[in-house]
Amino acid sequence: xxxxxxxxxxxxxxxxxxxxxxxxxxxxxxxxxxxxxxxxxxxxxxxxxxxxxxxxxxxxxxxxxxxxxxxxxxxxxxxxxxxxxxxxxxxxxxxxxxxxxxxxxxxxxxxxxxxxxxxxxxxxxxxxxxxxxxxxxxxxxxxxxxxxxxxxxxxxxxxxxxxxxxxxxxxxxxxxxxxxxxxxxxxxxxxxxxxxxxxxxxxxxxxxxxxxxxxxxxxxxxxxxxxxxxxxxxxxxxxxxxxxxxxxx
Amino acid sequence: xxxxxxxxxxxxxxxxxxxxxxxxxxxxxxxxxxxxxxxxxxxxxxxxxxxxxxxxxxxxxxxxxxxxxxxxxxxxxxxxxxxxxxxxxxxxxxxxxxxxxxxxxxxxxxxxxxxxxxxxxxxxxxxxxxxxxxxxxxxxxxxxxxxxxxxxxxxxxxxxxxxxxxxxxxxxxxxxxxxxxxxxxxxxxxxxxxxxxxxxxxxxxxxxxxxxxxxxxxxxxxxxxxxxxxxxxxxxxxxxxxxxxxxxx
Numbered sequence: 001x002x003x004x005x006x007x008x009x010x011x012x013x014x015x016x017x018x019x020x021x022x023x024x025x026x027x028x029x030x031x032x033x034x035x036x037x038x039x040x041x042x043x044x045x046x047x048x049x050x051x052x053x054x055x056x057x058x059x060x061x062x063x064x065x066x067x068x069x070x071x072x073x074x075x076x077x078x079x080x081x082x083x084x085x086x087x088x089x090x091x092x093x094x095x096x097x098x099x100x101x102x103x104x105x106x107x108x109x110x111x112x113x114x115x116x117x118x119x120x121x122x123x124x125x126x127x128x129x130x131x132x133x134x135x136x137x138x139x140x141x142x143x144x145x146x147x148x149x150x151x152x153x154x155x156x157x158x159x160x161x162x163x164x165x166x167x168x169x170x171x172x173x174x175x176x177x178x179x180x181x182x183x184x185x186x187x188x189x190x191x192x193x194x195x196x197x198x199x200x201x202x203x204x205x206x207x208x209x210x211x212x213x214x215x216x217x218x219x220x221x222x223x224x225x226x227x228x229x230x231x232x233x234x235x236x237x238x239x240x241x242x243x244x245x246x247x248x249x
Numbered sequence: 250x251x252x253x254x255x256x257x258x259x260x261x262x263x264x265x266x267x268x269x270x271x272x273x274x275x276x277x278x279x280x281x282x283x284x285x286x287x288x289x290x291x292x293x294x295x296x297x298x299x300x301x302x303x304x305x306x307x308x309x310x311x312x313x314x315x316x317x318x319x320x321x322x323x324x325x326x327x328x329x330x331x332x333x334x335x336x337x338x339x340x341x342x343x344x345x346x347x348x349x350x351x352x353x354x355x356x357x358x359x360x361x362x363x364x365x366x367x368x369x370x371x372x373x374x375x376x377x378x379x380x381x382x383x384x385x386x387x388x389x390x391x392x393x394x395x396x397x398x399x400x401x402x403x404x405x406x407x408x409x410x411x412x413x414x415x416x417x418x419x420x421x422x423x424x425x426x427x428x429x430x431x432x433x434x435x436x437x438x439x440x441x442x443x444x445x446x447x448x449x450x451x452x453x454x455x456x457x458x459x460x461x462x463x464x465x466x467x468x469x470x471x472x473x474x475x476x477x478x479x480x481x482x483x484x485x486x487x488x489x490x491x492x493x494x495x496x497x498x
Contacts, residue, residue: 023396135407158343161384
């Protein structure tokens with residue numbers, strides 16, 4: 001199991017949900033709560049619902065952006081009660097929790113929960129290695145935010161206790177942190193524009209697809225280095241081309 | 250699975266918990282709510298927390314005694330986040346849910362949740378065929394009532410539906426055949442040589458690492474196409490450079 005499981009609540013609107021999420025975490029042994037740009041005060045209502053878990057709120061970290069919340073995370077998971085069309089690889093919560101139990105002890109994992117009304121947006125999904133689907137009724141998938149945190153925290157606890165078989169994970173490999181993977185994808189995007197390999201009618205599509213692929217592949221530190229070296233070499237080669245063209249004119 | 254799963258809340262004190270429990274039930278496809286001698290009004294707070302599950306409250310049955318709540322039930326389960334010394338056979342929630350899935354379709358099952366502060370008393374435990382233990386942190390077992398209903402309802406749904414499968418996967422996705430992946434890796438190797446991104450002391454290493462990455466990522470047909478398009482664009486861009494160089498000489 002990972003050394004740190006970070007529960008990340010993105011733009012939460014209701015303080016009661018933050019408090020209830022803190023309690024849901026502590027009762028299952030989770031402690032690391034990160035709030036991304038919360039849309040409410042973390043005041044008395046949050047503390048009342050946190051009950052004996054107020055320290056999880058006191059020790060929580062509030063950050064302005066999702067990128068800041070993901071710093072250092074080597075595996076990022078989105079949660080949803082719905083099925084998404086484009087996005088990270090979708091697995092059932094139980095399968096995902098088992099997979100997590102197989103990660104090296106040194107890894108930091110972030111589990112993202114979106115705003116109450118809308119859930120995670122595409123930009124957030126693009127940061128995820130996996131999307132965990134929480135099974136719900138087909139006609140009423142309106143799972144409360146704190147209830148979702150509770151179910152996920154419960155599954156993680158059961159999976160950690162060895163009640164569910166572990167899955168993947170080569171422990172000798174060092175997974176690249178989220179910011180390095182993001183840097184690689186952005187680098188790809190720049191070079192793709194430079195060599196005119198971008199469809200002008202959907203200029204963001206290639207980037208999103210590469211982000212999705214990179215997260216699914218769980219890139220290693222050395223692979224990110226290899227691919228960035230390649231992209232830099234392409235930039236040098238095509239930069240020469242452009243300079244030559246300009247000097248010819 | 251049983252024909253009816255009855256969620257029985259015994260002497261609940263907080264209307265918000267009743268509303269949240271109704272929502273937790275509906276989102277997992279449960280409908281039968283029985284309130285035993287509730288210690289609060291089922292008013293606006295309960296309805297607000299029920300959100301779109303108000304009909305579960307409207308259709309709930311309020312009874313004065315536990316005996317009345319259990320009428321017709323052929324299997325009675327108690328729930329607890331703590332271990333009880335004396336009482337019915339204790340099993341983990343997951344084990345208990347699996348056992349329930351094996352019951353005849355005609356059976357009516359009641360799952361009991363005790364008052365917020367005290368949990369089920371001995372008289373209630375004596376009515377139970379089983380006691381389900383919800384695993385919690387050893388030092389903080391204070392699981393909120395509605396959160397407990399949510400976790401139990403989730404487990405019942407997973408046990409019933411066979412919703413636990415391996416990876417769901419996206420059925421619209423078509424994995425690339427091995428020869429296409431090999432073609433992509435060779436293409437990468439050619440371009441990497443062209444832009445001089447190959448270590449001359451280990452000229453095959455980059456190719457081998459990319460092959461390994463591509464296998465692990467289980468590339469899709471459309472991803473191979475995207476990446477080959479990018480490599481071709483790089484070739485065009487750098488090919489122009491070479492042609493220009495040559496015509497200059």
